[in-house]
Amino acid sequence: MVTMESDAQVALRAASAGAAVVREMYGASLTRYEKGGGDFATAADIAAEEAVLDVLRAARPDDAVTGEESGAGxxxxxxxxxxxxxLCGTLNYAVGNMLVAVNVALxxxxxxxxxxxxxxxADPFSGEVFWTDGAGAWVRGADGRGDRLIPSAGSRLVDLNLDPPFPHAPGFRAVELMAAPEFVAGFRPRxxxxxxxxAWVAAGRRAAYLTDGGPGLRLDSVHFAAGIALCEAAGCVVTGIDGLPVDEGAxxxxxxxxxxxxxVLLGLVQRQR
Structure with missing residues (x-):
């Protein structure tokens, strides 16, 4: 039966359900399912996705769903x-690193x-859930209190995704950006x-986030759709690495x-390319 909850409330509840599973299974000996190219899923990925899908199917039975592990339905x-x-950050999780997220977007x-x-x-280990209704963006802490997300570049910390593949190499590599004198002068990499x-960019805990990747990153990306929506609702500046809207360009x-x-970051990328 369709619930009377808003879509944002459903997203928050679904992400929280997945995060609970990720937290409960942490530290266990988990079966790995190889996907090829060094990528894999664990039993926790699959169990967390089922928990998320259970919420979505019950609350929005007529909607379609695309899960990273189960595919499109x-x-x-x-x-x-x-x-x-x-479970974004599967390799982190598999080796006992708690830097992971559960992402749900409509x-x-x-x-x-x-x-x-x-x-x-949702961050399974801090208990925080970052969420948006498309108009504003908030974080609900483990204590249940909600605070509006306010971006800030004050930390000067820039998170870089260094995972392969590198579709824009040799014209652009994030690892080379870290060594650029202009980058070192103004930022510190993470x-x-x-x-x-x-989500940390939206919350003011990072000045920026940068990743390589192919076109169409936003519309159908189970990895990035939630984070992009959070950042846009919080007032961050969001583009592709060429400065164009994320639905367009490179x-x-x-x-x-x-x-x-x-x-500054766009200029550094353009000079490298």
Missing amino acids: GAAGAARRWLVDP RDASSTSPGIVAAAS VVSSTVAV GGLIVAADRETHG
Whole structure:
């Protein structure tokens, strides 16, 4: 039965359900399922996705869903589609690193503002859930209190995704950006290897986040849709690595707390390319 909850509330509850599973299974000896190219899933990825899907199926039975592990379900051309990444940072998790996230986002083509209209990104170990209703962005702490997300570049910390493949090499490599004198003069690199760092930009804990990647990063990405929606709702500057909207251009992602930070990073990327 369809619930009376808002889509944002459903996203928050679904991400929280997945996070509970990830937290409960942490430290256990987990079966790995190889995907090829060095990528793999664990039993925790699959169990967390099932927990998320259980919430979505009960609350929004007519909506389509795409899960990282289970693939696409529902009508191929559905106007409303949930995008689920049940455990972003699987390698971190598998080796006992707690830097992970559970991402849930709703893309609604029938909305008056088509795009991602609700999203949540849960940190299983801090107990925080970052969420948006498409208009504003908040974080709910483990104590249940909610605070509005306010971006800030004050930390000067920039998170870089260094995972292969590198579709823009040799013209651009994030690892080379870290060695650029202009970057070193103004920023300090971090490598979290999880999209929880994207939510941290919205929360003012990172000045920026940058990743390489192919085109179409936003519309159908189970990994990034939630984080991008959070950052846009919080007022961050979000583009591809060429400065174009993330739905267009070469792909990749630059998320910055403000225009000044975004401009500096975009300039560094363009000089490298």
